[in-house]
Amino acid sequence: MKRRKFLQVAGVAGAGVAAASCGPQDVPDHWVPYASTPEDITPGIPTWYASTCKECPAGCGILVKTREGRPIKIEGNPRHPVNRGKLCARGQAALQGLYDPDRVTQPMKRTGTAWAAITWDQAETEVATALGAAASAGADRVALLTGAGSGPLDRITDAFTTAFKSKHRLRYEAFAYEPIREANRLTFGMASLPNYDFGAAKYVLSFGADFLETWISPTSNQIGFAAAHSPHAGGMAKYVAVETRRGNTAYSADEWIAPKPGTEHLVALAIANSVAKGVKNHVGDVDALRGFLAPFDSHTVSGQSGVPAEVIDRIATEFAAASPSLAVGPGVAHQTASATQLAVAVNILNVVAGNIGKTVSFPAASVWDHVGSFKDLSDLLAAMGAGTVDVALVHGANPAYSYPGTGFAEAFAKVKLKVSLSSYLDETASLCDLILPDHHALESWDIVEPMTGVSGTVQPAIRPIHSSKQSFDVLVALAQKAGKSIAPAGVTTAREMVAKTAGAGLAAQLQHGGAFTTTAARPVRLARDYSKLAFTPASFTGAADGLVLLATPSPMLYDGRGANKPWLNEIPDPAAKITWQTWAEIHPETAARLGLANGDIVKVTAPNGQTIRPAVYVYPGVRRDVVAIPIGRGHKQYGRFAANHGSNPFHLLAPLTDSSGALVYCQARVSVTREGGNYPLATTEGSSRQMGRGISRLVPIGELTPSHSEERGEDLTEPERNAIGAVELSQGKRRDIGVYEQPHAKWEMTIDLSKCTGCGACVAACHAENNIPTVGPEQVIRSREMSWIRIERYFEGDTSGTDWQVAQIPMLCQQCSNAPCEPVCPVYAAYHTPDGLNGQIYNRCVGTRYCANNCPYKVRYFNFWDYGSSIAPMYAFPGPLVLQLNPDVTVRTKGVMEKCTFCVQRIRFAQNDARVRGIDLTDGAVTTACAQTCPSGAIVFGNAHETGSAVNKSKRADANRAYTVFEQLNTKPGITYLSRVVHAGTREA
């Protein structure tokens, strides 16, 4: 019986397409080898499923790698037009949502504070009865609250509320970009979000948009941005960030402008005004705008915003000269009371610079068209509070966490029957009376349409792990039990609905991950409805001497939904580099004035009286009058990894809306006072300065000549050159040391720092591919994080002002040809492979740690605890998380050293595959996990012995900015970095 059960679960992926049925399925207690192999599973050979990511509304295409029935890694789908084979950290971490040890495993009913298991039939009957009663009691007594949704299945759920005579159907997203949608309605007549073509832009002007982190479609944005904003034949785009806090996205900025909070829209209008003045020809739209823009001359705005007039004019000149350019904004954190005005100003900028139709184009429809606003949520909540809602169903949204203040629970409690369709016991679910757990997206069927022309299929990659049921099926069943019909005839499950929708194209769609067509953009005409808005500086609540609170979306945790995934907690925030905690970013001068240092606990008091107590992170990337606190932590519920870590800045906000109905995220001046006490920040940052050591290098674009490498002079001093020469002499002039015989490959990598944005997608990929344990905040405080690849972030220049740069660098094992780690290992655990890798034999390692001491790059990681043992206190893979582990990679035991292997298991798999097929291993047939996923395409991996390989081409093509780190140590690294080119004057330090 055990074996059969195992086969049921483990064999699902193969059978997944055909039979993703429901029913109680436990993770088997015992694992046994395949006695008789399921038909379409070859042990050791992965099976891939094309699906669509549902971690955020962007709708990226994914390929789910399964081994013996278990999804073990998610990669981007190269066919998918949104993400073209790339995937961000959050998308990859979906696996940990699937295997979350705190998932709701079956329907549950609450009695008092305790949850009791009930059957699906009981649960559905109870809800259906209540729904029927509510519908007969009157109109609008049923509410269905979901996250953003799109596609035919999502559309059918609209019929659900209609069937129960209710208008309360709300798609709620905490980050819903209402100001941009409203501004588009006012300026262009369509309340939608356009596609931004960062790849075509020669100049990017961003007003607080964190477009490389969470903003609308970050992976897609990053692919385009990295291509445009790195040296290429057509030059290199310039990126100017106008925002009060320099976040990870603005780390790539060539220039950072920090206007007074609440005046961003005026700066945008002043730039537009200046651009419009410069437009000589009488273009219709520009002419129409001149009058409107006239009051916003650079000198007036300069006085309001603190941005020098000449800067405004210079930016305007540059912006207009670079055609097409692209202005974007606002980002969620910078949604002030004037957010809509800023979005209007951004639109006007794009109009006067002639970008509409070039870098800004509107698809016929977008997933965002149907997403409600924050005001819609407040209205629904008011109805609930008034007691007019009898049954509320919540799916894919957690408003109890993200609703400002504490108003949600009170109003929600007035609903007679609250039903959660969540997979997790999050804050909202724990307020409900019943939980009818949904499948995870990797267990579900769906069709997702992020925009017209992109229809992404969602298909199961594993049979449901728990006794969950897809919410679409639940809604259909509920309607059916209440005597209503919402689905087309013959459709009772999502799978049937997908099959019916796809028709004959089903097989192709399941193989390709969807159906993708090119559709024409909607024509845009300029409307003038924006002029009734008041374009004055935004006001803030709270005392004038307080700090303006910025609640910043977390690139890892998004709006808080990622907090239950250990990877996303442990991959450092790309800006603050802090893990597991909530911090308050305060400018060094402000911190000095308030007597605060890193780790000091502060009491942040909002005008509404709410307080939170984060720890201070002294950070030069915020204005002196701003305190920035990341969104995402401070959960009370939502599982062991989320609960009781950090604090929630939503508590500090009042439910204020701007003219678009958006929540005003940047609304208050808060008081920050020392609370007494401190705790060490769980940061991975050692020093924020690289002390002129040339680790991550910046080159001003003016100095990047074809012969730049010669002109910049030797990296080595004369004594260093002599010393290296002497070593080579004594080693028999072996310039090819560490390479062994030529017939072998020599695996090498180039990393283009001009493309790298520091997003951390590579780090997530490495965690998934290489079974890297997460260690928790206490161990991170002791610098014991295990991630084999890390993004170092150094500040360059004088950080007291805004004229400084950020030098980032992904640091991983350099696979030195002349490796310092190898000779010092007493037991040959560190050794050199014939194909140029620094091998590490875990079984042989006794743990002297000498290799780590001798590694100048500090990329060796030691197993201080038994992270891989289920009986050890520091077990890193509790519950089903263990199912995610890559069977090709050893889970390391305590006391051994580990490090990046260049994904040697992928290399060997490809080599073996080529061998059994009798073909040569072609360039590109094997790549590392980090290179595979990098949305910027910054990482190129390949065989350096193959003349035409991509890695060699990359080294040759950019030879003028190629360098290796610590060349003077004669380690001969296998990783070549390409300096980051900047438009600013900052020379590498």
Place this chain on the structure above:
Amino acid sequence: MATMVTPVAGEPTYAEVNRDIIRTLDPPGLGWFAAMGVVFVGLMIGGYCFAKQLKYGIGVTGYTPPIFWGTYITTFVFWVGIAHSGTLISAILFLFRSAWRAAVYRAAEAMTVFAVLTAGLFPVLHLGRAWFAYWVAPYPNVRGVWSNFKSPLVWDIFAISTYLTVSATFLAMGLIPDVSSLRDQAVGWRRKVYSVVSLGWRNSDNEWRHFMRMYLFLAGLSTPLVLSVHSVVSWDFAMGIVPGWHATIFAPYFVAGAIYSGCGMVITILVPLRHYFKLQRYLQIKHFENLAKLCILTSSVVGYSYMTEFFIAWQSGNAIERATFYNRVFGQYWWATWTMLTCNVFIPLLLWNKRVRTSLTWLFVISIFVNIGMWFERFVIIVTSLAHEFEPWQWAYYLPNHIEIGIVIGSFSWFTMWFMLFIKFFPSIAISEVKEALPPPMRVTRTDGGH
């Protein structure tokens, strides 16, 4: 303790030597048992901490990457260093015919052996997988694995084990004549043990001739070891490319430091030994003064090495090297470095004063500072260098936690246990050599001329 500085009244006779020294082997009193009780508690603490570390992993310690070596290796080098003066005093001073060594060499030699025994624990117990420590040793096995002879850690195995073998042999050799005297007086099981240890010594001329040949041979064999062991230990660091480690000066610098710390420890041990066993007539002030002079010499070499390191770092033109040494003195670990400089360079300057170096109170206090200073020297070299290496992003700060401190306490208890057992089973002063310096007992010649 000032009362201990009393001039020795007259030279003892052979019989008095026998009596005074063999008296130290009398059945122990309450004080000894009380001290052993403390030692036992210390051992238990160390054992508990090590057991915990074995069970849960090195994570129970305070290690903070990139500081992958910390208190354990510091204490390892400390004990290896302590082990040096024993051989120096017994072998090198023997070869140089320094007669004053006779009174102190036995205790110093015993200290050497026990210090090596203690030091040898640390390379094992700092391992991530201590239970596989034997893999480091080259021995025939069916797994086809072999030691990497390029690794200084493998050199360490040979250096330490050779040193332990030779110094233990040397100690046992030197004990033979004395143990035979004990054997002649002992009864019961002690007599049997002493019979075996004294290898049937009959005090014949022939035996003495062979003994002296062998002793000379072993002294010659040990002498290069004094230099080699700590040179090899220093290469554990100098062979690494870590700034602050990678220096050619390390071998002589470490040897001088080792002798310095060894002399310090000899003084620390002999002062109370002299006091409690009332050995003022044998352990004379001039012996201590000579040890103090050795301290002055080695302290000067050590201080010179420090200055050389700083000067070379400054002159190197290598920004990273310079940053490491600047950080060492003025960075986060300034307190450790200044403790080291104060204890090893400044405080020993007091020994230039004859009144200080002939006062056992002063000497004892200064010797404690020497011990502290030399422990900190290794801490400074190991930890401050690792904490401030090439990659600024990975800079960190490490302090030992209770587990590491517990194991260090355990190591001191382990050392003390062996030493305290030794002084109750073997003469801690070489009876035969002390006698050599005395006028031989002659028949008393009548002076009244009468028949």
